[in-house]
Amino acid sequence: MSTNIQDSPKAQVAEYGKYGKKFEKALETVLAGGVKEAFFLPSRRKIHSVVGTLGDEFIDPDKPYCSCSHFYFKVRSGRDELCYHLLSYKIAMKTGRVETTKFSDEDYGPYFRALASDIFDVLDKSSGS
Numbered sequence: 001m002s003t004n005i006q007d008s009p010k011a012q013v014a015e016y017g018k019y020g021k022k023f024e025k026a027l028e029t030v031l032a033g034g035v036k037e038a039f040f041l042p043s044r045r046k047i048h049s050v051v052g053t054l055g056d057e058f059i060d061p062d063k064p065y066c067s068c069s070h071f072y073f074k075v076r077s078g079r080d081e082l083c084y085h086l087l088s089y090k091i092a093m094k095t096g097r098v099e100t101t102k103f104s105d106e107d108y109g110p111y112f113r114a115l116a117s118d119i120f121d122v123l124d125k126s127s128g129s
């Protein structure tokens with residue numbers, strides 16, 4: 001039995017290999033099911049988040065935007081192209097590994113509040129206080 005390397009997730013997203021360490025970290029995140037999409041019905045609104053090393057980060061891949069401090073300090077200022085959360089999303093999209101969960105619109109508020117509270121926890125941790 002031989003494994004066809006072309007079918008492995010890593011081979012599918014080889015184009016992102018240029019990101020080096022960030023790519024490895026993003027791939028690990030994706031394989032662990034860390035890229036999440038909350039899909040609200042009937043409005044079809046979506047909230048994307050990525051489970052990072054410190055906790056959940058909110059991402060908006062269309063803008064693009066990420067709530068992590070790397071994005072805030074490095075990407076917004078133009079010193080880096082993207083953070084590994086946004087890269088995780090790209091990889092997950094490409095390999096069909098976005099973990100989608102359906103919710104009803106009534107859950108939108110509570111879901112967003114819970115995510116926001118996670119984000120503040122992460123900010124606390126990353127500011128080192």
Ligand SMILES: [Zn+2]
Pocket residue numbers: 057066067068069070071083084085086
């Ligand atoms: Zn990020």
